[in-house]
Amino acid sequence: CSSTVRYIPIVEAYYRELYKRNIAVDFVRPSDDLTKYKVVIAPMLYMVKEGEDENLRQFVANGGTLIVSFFSGIVDENDRVHLGGYPGPLRDILGIFVEEFVPYPETKVNKIYSNDGEYDCTTWADIIRLEGAEPLATFKGDWYAGLPAVTRNCYGKGEGIYVGTYPDSNYLGRLLEQVFAKHHINPILEVAENVEVQQRETDEWKYLITVDE
Known part of the structure; x- marks a missing residue:
């Protein structure tokens, strides 16, 4: 792994x-009732x-979109590694198999290509084998380019999206x-x-809050 990988910054x-x-x-847990949501984002669901x-x-399966990032599906509740490869029990939902991790040095920057341009990525790269999924973006550099x-x-009626790196905010x-x-x-x-x-669910009032950074 990499000492630069931190859960909170990825969530942020x-x-x-x-x-x-x-x-x-x-903010909900993976075990909570998700039926009222259309999109669930699970960064680093280790x-x-x-x-x-x-x-x-x-x-x-019921129509939701699940977005999962790298270093997910690694262990169970007893910190035992899931057998059968990563992302463990999420493989069928995401349609991929992660063959290898490539943690980056702090200063390393790679790039990814998508159909709308080129973007920076840092921190991590997963070597992904497709098992039914389609690529939305590919790596540009290093031995895993392409x-x-x-x-x-x-x-089912929904989709699983896997983000196997830390892309920049534009992407x-x-x-x-x-x-959305x-x-x-x-x-x-x-x-x-x-x-x-x-806006509260119990009334029609909308509340505007000015944030001073």
């Missing part, structure tokens, strides 16, 4: 793109406990926008930057 990277687009977020994979599998970096797999934002558009997820109001909008 995804949250930041949601926040910039005024998309409200709940531990997958017994039964959690089935809950996520049902969520996707191999999938981001994948999408149809499962991550565009990827999330595409998912598919599910018709839009902000409550279009507002200026650093203005947060919230």
Whole structure:
């Protein structure tokens, strides 16, 4: 592994793109009731406990989009490595097999290609073998150039998306926008930057909060 890999910064990277687009977020566990959600994002879901994979599998089969990042599906609740390769019990949902990890030195920057451009990536690369998924982006450099970096797999009525690296905010934002558009997820109001909008389920009032950075 790499000493530069930290869980909280990875979660913050995804949250930041949601926040910039005024998309409200709940924090839930993989075992919670997911039926009211259209999209579930699971960055670095290192531990997958017994039964959690089935809950996520049902969520996707029913039409949801599950986004999982690198270093996921590694161990169970007793910190025992899942047998059969990574991402462990999520392999069928994501339609991939991770053959090898490539943690980056702190200063290393690679690039990924997608159909809308070229983007930087850092921190980590997964060597991915497709098992039904399609590539959404591929690596540009190093010995694994041309191999999938981001994948999408149809499962039931939904899809599993795997992000096998740490892409820059431009790519991550565009990827999330595409998912939101598919599910018709839009902000409550279009507002200026650093203005947060919230609305309670129990009333029609909209609350605008100015954030001073």
